[in-house]
Amino acid sequence: MSPPPDVEYRPASVKEVLAEMKDTAELLIDLSYSAVLFGSEGVAEEVLALEERMDLLQMQARMSLLMAARTTDDAEQLAPVLGVVGAAEKISDAAGDIAKVVLEEIGLPDAMRASLPEAVESIVRATVREDSRFAGRTLGEITFETETGVRVIAIRRGGEWLLDPTHETSLEAGDVALLRGAEENLPPVYESITGEPYAVPDPVEPAIDDLERAVDAIVLMKNMSELAVDLAYGAVLYDSTELAEEVAALEAEVDQLESRFEAWTLRAAADVADPVVLRGLVHLAGSTEVISDAALEISEGVLRGIGTHPVVAEAVLESDEVLVRSTVGEGSRLDGTTIGEQTVRTDTGMRIIAVRRPRGSPSTEDDEWETQPGPDTRLAAGDVILAKGTRTGADRLEELV
Template identity: 70%
Template sequence: MDAGDVEYEPVSVKAVLAEMKDTAELMIDMSFSAVLLGSTEVAEEVLELEERMDVLQMRARMSLMMAARSPEDAEALAPVLGVVGATEKISNAAGDIAKVVIEEIGLPDALRAALPAAIETVARALVADDSPLAGHTLEELNLETETSVRIIAIRRGGDWLLSPDRDNHVYAGDVLLLRGVEANLAAVYADVTGTEYVAPDPVEPGIEDLERAVDSIVLMKNMSELGVDVAYGSVLYDSDALAAEVAELEAEMDALESRFEAWVLQAASRIDDPVSLRGLMHIAEATEVISDAALDIAEGVLRGMGTHPVVAEAVFESDEVVVRLEVAPDSALSGTTLGAQMVRTETGMRVVAVRHTDEDGDHWEISPGPETLLHPGDVLIAKGTRSGAERLEALTGDDSLDVE
């Protein structure tokens, strides 16, 4: 048997789906960070994860085929297959973004100038022998609370730990994937590696049409990631409203991609090296694939097929949980803004959508900011760790959450 062959073995579909979700989301973060840093090392880690995703999706498909013993089973499991396929599409798209760096396809400097403001950087850090982190558990280090930098994955030898928890140790020789804002990440990177974190050089503004195209890429990236988050929320809560928002986001992405193409074509006639725009086109295409995959995840809900319990459980048990919490009348968040309560800083949770309830009825605010005002009855869709979800639960006054 070849080393790359995959044989059927009994596995938990729920566990495989949770790992696929975590892996795909990690790959999105890493691929854009590879572009930002111009890092072939980070890009190669993405491609290694893509190979692992290929194995995971095959195991999931084989297990689902074994579980379907009747037409009724097939109908119930069809949305699960849809989620498997969509998650694989996200993985492949992230791999395509990473290949832009590895194959040196070409990118305008303006893209690297725009990305730092749009993403939390993911850095690959090798734990030095004399690192103060070596030998300690994540609970002892308490990095996320102290620095807002999170260890999102650990590679030890050839094995990945995608869901490190407080009991996991950090050892010399481990490769850590750190995520956080650049200012905070630099100090943690220095402690881990014993070397200085080198940020990309700032780039001066250039051609106007190219700047517009780059701004579009950044917006497309944010919208596609938001679509994935909201899609997983829709299957977790079997929410028609959230699934409809995913469809709206995908339609807006199509329109944005058309404008992007026009700006790139206009910019191509005004720069010395139009070939440098190839990478930009590749990233736009991959980002559109991620948006389409988000719609595929929500497809079962949109078509009234509901959510299979195994998918909802997998989403809830994955590395980053998606939670739904309602603002109670006497809670700390009632009548104030997300920024005033420093929700992101205090809990580590990203609020990806808010459903407001007022005299005009229900309406969704996608990608709320610090100025978003909350009222009793508003529903938050947030993404983060289980411990962060518990802290956010306390702020909302909603005691219905179960993250144990």
């Protein structure tokens, strides 16, 4: 393993560094779980490359913040910013540990592969060939997502990363593109870009009840941890105690799930021919719990009443997507209907990432969460929906709600 590159202080915009750390952390979560669920060594290698990039970013951020602190008031205001930097680094390390489940062949039961359809869309790594019909053209010119049903979520060009490709971003020969989409849409796109056939994962049928429960717990922990990170950045953007409290409730739920996961895994060990294959599951659970803890750290300044430093809010605002939290009103278009029936994503451009249904208790810990709502998810007055998308889309969604 080569030694890490030397790092020295250079003047840098803290806002820009924090914005890149946020985008990198969110991408790392996506890539690391996909690497495990799809058994992709290629995607796992991209995780480790991004983790190295995150190490440099966090060092730059810490040095810039130390240079900025001159008084006790500065220290008090900047302490939560250091917390955000440290939390993003923890997410990066946890994602790297998840990727190593694949690269170091730590082992996973077949039941983990069987959870694929309900966990995430497929993510694959594709290197653009010179003779590809996409080479030298922008994503907008190709109308890539509309034409293929697949999104380019990041591009690695040499040693540089393009984390938020836009319609103006071109695909160049030699680029490593990370593609995300439904399994049925990926093969023709992958083959057009690389000139090589796409290997479809073989379906697997799990057989042990306790192991299925343990895997289901891992998938739910993953979904809740991802949601907690989204909400944590929303909390610092809007200086919202309510969103920060949602993060705390999710983190508590992940802790409870991890406890149940441990019990189911220990029971399953008695029925598995080689219990060593369960090591990967234990590894995943620990790393996932670290991600939810990091989300809580991001929102800790808001929870403690210190507030959000303007530089953090501006950095989060630089993201292409915004997060909104709305309550379904009685008699609104969404009251008593499904997300699909109202074609929410098509009409607004917003993706509903979670629904919280109050159970009549004042404590959010007693509420019911649905962390991956789909077209069949039915909404009712009083439901709290959390959605991501453009600012224009947020206005359209508010009209529905």
